[in-house]
Amino acid sequence: MSRTWAYLSNYLVYSSMALYALSFIAHAVETAWAVRVTTEDSKKNMDYKRTEKVARIATAMMILGFVLLFAGVVARGLSASRVPWGNMYEFSITGALAFSGAYLAALRKHNIRWLGLLVSIAVLLTLGTAVAVLYRPSAPLVPALKSTWLVVHVSTAIISGGVFLLANAIAAAYLYLDRMETRGERKAWAKRLPSLEDLDQLSYRLVAFVFPLWTFSVIAGAIWAESAWGRYWGWDPKETWAFITWVAYAAYLHARVTVGWRGRKAAWLCLFAGSTFLFNYVYVNIWGTGKHTYSGL
Amino acid sequence: MSQEIEVPELGSVGLLRYGWRQLTSMRTALILLLLLGVASIPGSLIPQRTQNPIRVGEYFKNSPELAKWMDQFFLFDVYGSPWFSAIYILLFISLIGCVLPRTIEHFQAARALPPATPKNLDRMEHHTSWSVQGDELELARAWFKSKRFRVLEKDGSISAEKGFTRETGNLFFHLALILVLLGISFSSLFGMRGMAILNVGERFVNTTTSYDSLNYGKLFNEKNLPDFALTVDKFVAKYNLVTSSPEDYTLDVKFAKGDLTQSELRTIKVNSPLKLGNTSIYLQANGYSPVVTVRDSKGNVAMQGPVPFLPQDSNLRSIGAIKVPDADPQIGFVGSFVPTYARSGAEGAVSVFPEALDPRLLLAAWIGDLGLDGGVPQSVYRMDTSKMTQVGLKSLKPGETFVYPQGSITFEGYFQWVNLEIVHDPGKNFALLGGIVAILGLLASLFTRRRRIWIRVGKTVEVAGLAKNAAPGLDVEIAEFVAKLKGEK
Numbered sequence: 001m002s003r004t005w006a007y008l009s010n011y012l013v014y015s016s017m018a019l020y021a022l023s024f025i026a027h028a029v030e031t032a033w034a035v036r037v038t039t040e041d042s043k044k045n046m047d048y049k050r051t052e053k054v055a056r057i058a059t060a061m062m063i064l065g066f067v068l069l070f071a072g073v074v075a076r077g078l079s080a081s082r083v084p085w086g087n088m089y090e091f092s093i094t095g096a097l098a099f100s101g102a103y104l105a106a107l108r109k110h111n112i113r114w115l116g117l118l119v120s121i122a123v124l125l126t127l128g129t130a131v132a133v134l135y136r137p138s139a140p141l142v143p144a145l146k147s148t149w150l151v152v153h154v155s156t157a158i159i160s161g162g163v164f165l166l167a168n169a170i171a172a173a174y175l176y177l178d179r180m181e182t183r184g185e186r187k188a189w190a191k192r193l194p195s196l197e198d199l200d201q202l203s204y205r206l207v208a209f210v211f212p213l214w215t216f217s218v219i220a221g222a223i224w225a226e227s228a229w230g231r232y233w234g235w236d237p238k239e240t241w242a243f244i245t246w247v248a249y250a251a252y253l254h255a256r257v258t259v260g261w262r263g264r265k266a267a268w269l270c271l272f273a274g275s276t277f278l279f280n281y282v283y284v285n286i287w288g289t290g291k292h293t294y295s296g297l
Numbered sequence: 298m299s300q301e302i303e304v305p306e307l308g309s310v311g312l313l314r315y316g317w318r319q320l321t322s323m324r325t326a327l328i329l330l331l332l333l334g335v336a337s338i339p340g341s342l343i344p345q346r347t348q349n350p351i352r353v354g355e356y357f358k359n360s361p362e363l364a365k366w367m368d369q370f371f372l373f374d375v376y377g378s379p380w381f382s383a384i385y386i387l388l389f390i391s392l393i394g395c396v397l398p399r400t401i402e403h404f405q406a407a408r409a410l411p412p413a414t415p416k417n418l419d420r421m422e423h424h425t426s427w428s429v430q431g432d433e434l435e436l437a438r439a440w441f442k443s444k445r446f447r448v449l450e451k452d453g454s455i456s457a458e459k460g461f462t463r464e465t466g467n468l469f470f471h472l473a474l475i476l477v478l479l480g481i482s483f484s485s486l487f488g489m490r491g492m493a494i495l496n497v498g499e500r501f502v503n504t505t506t507s508y509d510s511l512n513y514g515k516l517f518n519e520k521n522l523p524d525f526a527l528t529v530d531k532f533v534a535k536y537n538l539v540t541s542s543p544e545d546y547t548l549d550v551k552f553a554k555g556d557l558t559q560s561e562l563r564t565i566k567v568n569s570p571l572k573l574g575n576t577s578i579y580l581q582a583n584g585y586s587p588v589v590t591v592r593d594s595k596g597n598v599a600m601q602g603p604v605p606f607l608p609q610d611s612n613l614r615s616i617g618a619i620k621v622p623d624a625d626p627q628i629g630f631v632g633s634f635v636p637t638y639a640r641s642g643a644e645g646a647v648s649v650f651p652e653a654l655d656p657r658l659l660l661a662a663w664i665g666d667l668g669l670d671g672g673v674p675q676s677v678y679r680m681d682t683s684k685m686t687q688v689g690l691k692s693l694k695p696g697e698t699f700v701y702p703q704g705s706i707t708f709e710g711y712f713q714w715v716n717l718e719i720v721h722d723p724g725k726n727f728a729l730l731g732g733i734v735a736i737l738g739l740l741a742s743l744f745t746r747r748r749r750i751w752i753r754v755g756k757t758v759e760v761a762g763l764a765k766n767a768a769p770g771l772d773v774e775i776a777e778f779v780a781k782l783k784g785e786k
Contacts (some may be wrong), residue, residue, distance in 0.1 A: 086702065140537060146567070212739045233730065237341040244341075247333055254327055
């Protein structure tokens with residue numbers, strides 16, 4: 001029974017990868033198509049009607065991929081009768097799910113479809129790495145992980161991470177477009193992307209929205225550590241980097257709200273803060289030592 | 298042309314005031330905050346004494362020069378180092394210096410009425426006007442009241458303000474961080490943390506001498522040790538048959554508190570310690586203690602009982618030393634215990650499963666000087682064989698005896714042992730409270746907008762608004778307000 005669920009989960013994850021790939025291709029076609037329209041038309045009036053259909057297909061593929069990946073993550077959990085957050089393969093597929101989920105949720109309110117190209121390829125690469133390098137057979141949890149706090153701590157950490165990385169992608173887009181604008185006009189394909197001010201605001205609002213959740217995740221982790229390891233804070237490498245990420249985002253929020261940083265400086269600080277999160281996930285999980293490393297990865 | 302320039306004397310008080318202003322400035326706080334993040338990095342890359350003393354030892358062994366140099370900069374004790382402490386203490390002083398005046402200011406502002414309506418509303422943002430239709434002022438008053446604005450009404454105009462929660466939340470967040478830091482310092486000053494290895498069946502009475510290792514804060518008083526005793530009743534470890542990884546540990550103890558007359562049965566698991574006030578008892582590790590009887594050549598018992606062995610891998614192959622200092626000459630055994638025995642070509646005896654399905658005790662017997670009288674502390678799991686001679690090697694099943702010229706040793710069986718960590722942490726609830734208040738404050742401060750809305754009714758009705766920090770959403774709110782005044786649904 002548990003084997004069946006594990007196989008089903010693998011098939012669902014593979015299928016979702018195919019859909020994310022299709023979404024990536026559709027986004028790429030959309031971007032390329034828009035450029036070709038401009039060469040035919042006069043320079044400033046761009047006709048998006050022709051690419052609208054492809055763009056819709058791209059988003060639809062992404063939603064389908066999200067649904068399949070969600071089912072894959074759930075099936076993975078059912079295969080071991082627990083939440084699917086026991087090793088790095090499981091963190092990665094859930095993280096990819098959270099990242100594309102954050103994008104799709106933000107897409108409902110903001111016009112950020114242009115980010116789809118970046119999101120789909122990032123999800124595809126994450127899932128590819130997870131399947132090819134990080135895969136471990138489904139197994140029960142070690143005693144230290146058997147706690148309700150696993151659900152609370154890990155789910156909030158994954159959601160926070162997804163949103164942080166989305167804010168990072170937007171901050172990176174800001175810096176790229178900012179450079180393009182200081183050198184002259186935006187290139188044709190970049191013209192439909194939001195204004196620099198909008199990008200600046202959006203990445204700030206994403207961080208401000210998710211910073212309390214990250215704080216909560218760290219505190220939930222501390223409460224759990226107190227009951228599992230006998231101390232709520234022990235400067236374990238993972239704890240230390242979670243703290244560094246927290247401090248970096250706190251500095252980012254202060255810099256914006258109190259000191260009034262905007263634009264380039266704020267975007268760099270946002271990128272720095274986000275990279276501390278990534279470093280924590282990649283470096284500390286794979287090469288680090290400490291209490292957050294369990295058997296396998 | 299040497300003319301003396303009058304330089305206003307700064308003086309020591311002025312200097313102090315200048316320093317204080319610099320320290321409590323937002324820019325300094327921001328730099329200190331980033332510095333705290335950067336200062337935490339080395340401790341996550343270099344092994345720390347508190348987390349991994351063995352790897353620190355390896356550093357000193359492999360490159361003693363470098364390690365000594367690094368030690369001078371406290372790189373193996375980053376989080377207790379003077380420079381790390383300096384950063385966070387400065388940060389918290391800066392924080393207090395920033396937050397306290399703001400608290401007072403906010404307290405006063407919260408009781409004051411909003412400032413009067415500006416004269417020229419058309420210069421403000423979100424300005425709209427229309428000719429008077431009826432009772433706009435009345436409707437506005439009701440709307441402000443229903444939305445819980447604080448209002449000042451004067452000469453046919455209302456100035457309304459809302460969103461004080463933003464600053465309240467902000468201040469609570471920062472004050473809560475101070476509470477967290479106080480909780481942590483309280484724990485480290487008044488707390489204690491000890492380890493004890495107990496065989497199944499053994500009894501532990503909570504006094505300082507019962508511990509194998511004990512660390513406590515500068516202000517910890519032995520009298521604060523709660524009175525309790527416990528007897529290890531039963532320990533069950535369940536392992537996955539395929540992967541050998543542990544699935545569950547359950548420890549049952551007979552627990553007696555107070556005057557120790559009545560005991561009750563309690564269970565300790567990895568994620569559920571036994572709690573007694575601010576003291577918690579954790580199950581941290583487990584292993585095997587082979588039980589042996591050592592006899593001299595005449596058959597007299599020289600030593601008898603369980604000896605804890607230290608696990609080396611996930612299948613609990615364990616090593617240990619059995620020392621008999623009272624024998625003449627002194628005798629000792631370097632041993633390894635494997636719970637489920639198998640032979641591997643390269644490594645010799647190995648364990649293939651952590652449960653004791655087919656246990657073996659492998660012993661090397663040594664005769665000579667155990668080196669215990671020199672006063673140099675020795676690990677109980679290792680033996681210094683430099684002044685000893687080996688007299689035999691043997692692999693024993695339970696019940697078997699190994700006879701060597703000077704006597705014999707019988708492998709009677711084994712006990713399981715558990716390592717209990719007993720922690721007295723009086724500050725953790727303050728830290729927890731601080732954490733909860735910090736999150737609530739953060740939510741309040743990030744999700745409320747402070748804004749003012751004005752209305753003046755003369756020949757025309759004029760409405761305008763102002764949002765602090767250019768927070769979005771005021772246009773929507775004013776549109777709703779205007780629609781209400783115009784009687785639109």
